[in-house]
Amino acid sequence: xxxxxxxxxxxTTGDSQWQxxxxxxxxxxxxxxxxxxxxxxxxxxxxxxxxxxxxxxRCGLCAMVINDKxxxxxxxxxxxDIKIEPLGNLPLVRDLVVDxxxxxxxxxxHRLLPxxxxxxxxxxxxxxxxxxxFQHLVKCRECLCCLSSCQRYDYRNTSFGGPFLFVKIAxxxxxxxxxxxxxxxxxxxxxxxxxxxxECACPVGVPIYRTAIKPFLALL
Numbered sequence: 691x692x693x694x695x696x697x698x699x700x701x702t703t704g705d706s707q708w709q710x711x712x713x714x715x716x717x718x719x720x721x722x723x724x725x726x727x728x729x730x731x732x733x734x735x736x737x738x739x740x741x742x743x744x745x746x747x748r749c750g751l752c753a754m755v756i757n758d759k760x761x762x763x764x765x766x767x768x769x770x771d772i773k774i775e776p777l778g779n780l781p782l783v784r785d786l787v788v789d790x791x792x793x794x795x796x797x798x799x800h801r802l803l804p805x806x807x808x809x810x811x812x813x814x815x816x817x818x819x820x821x822x823x824f825q826h827l828v829k830c831r832e833c834l835c836c837l838s839s840c841q842r843y844d845y846r847n848t849s850f851g852g853p854f855l856f857v858k859i860a861x862x863x864x865x866x867x868x869x870x871x872x873x874x875x876x877x878x879x880x881x882x883x884x885x886x887x888x889e890c891a892c893p894v895g896v897p898i899y900r901t902a903i904k905p906f907l908a909l910l
Contacts, residue, residue, distance in 0.1 A: 719768065760836075793854065826901045828861065835891045840882055856898070
């Protein structure tokens with residue numbers, strides 16, 4: 691048996707409460723949290739809201755807080771007792787579903803779109819550093835666990851962009867090999883507030899502080 695405690699939120703009233711489920715699955719047989727949620731939805735409670743797509747560490751949609759840690763439900767295994775709640779610091783739709791649409795608007799606003807690289811630009815980082823850091827950053831699944839774990843981030847506060855935008859800016863900066871106006875954008879988005887933290891969570895192991903924050907702090 692798996693004893694699951696899930697935070698439920700009524701989208702009409704905004705009221706939240708914990709709901710307990712006794713799930714008849716063997717915790718010793720390596721069931722994923724996403725698989726357990728499927729079981730609950732299919733066999734016990736079809737009102738439970740959660741998001742997913744790829745089912746294996748590619749899309750990032752099944753990100754949630756599992757036993758007080760930001761995680762991907764598709765690769766996190768169930769124990770006998772498990773506590774699940776939605777990502778924090780983000781607008782909540784219902785239950786375990788968060789609204790990601792506002793981030794698309796921010797990406798457009800800050801023009802964080804790839805462009806053609808001419809090969810003529812030179813940046814402030816050694817080529818080896820660029821390649822190594824970029825290889826780490828392209829593993830980002832856009833799951834938003836970094837925003838949930840960030841102690842400074844709040845989607846309603848536009849003065850601090852948060853680690854997700856910093857990762858997107860770093861991806862483009864390394865790709866273009868030229869920061870150009872990116873340093874000004876990073877300053878405007880409050881990168882300097884990250885000098886003493888380094889606690890960005892990433893369930894797939896992207897070293898966010900080391901690759902997307904620390905190198906750029908030195909340029910501000």
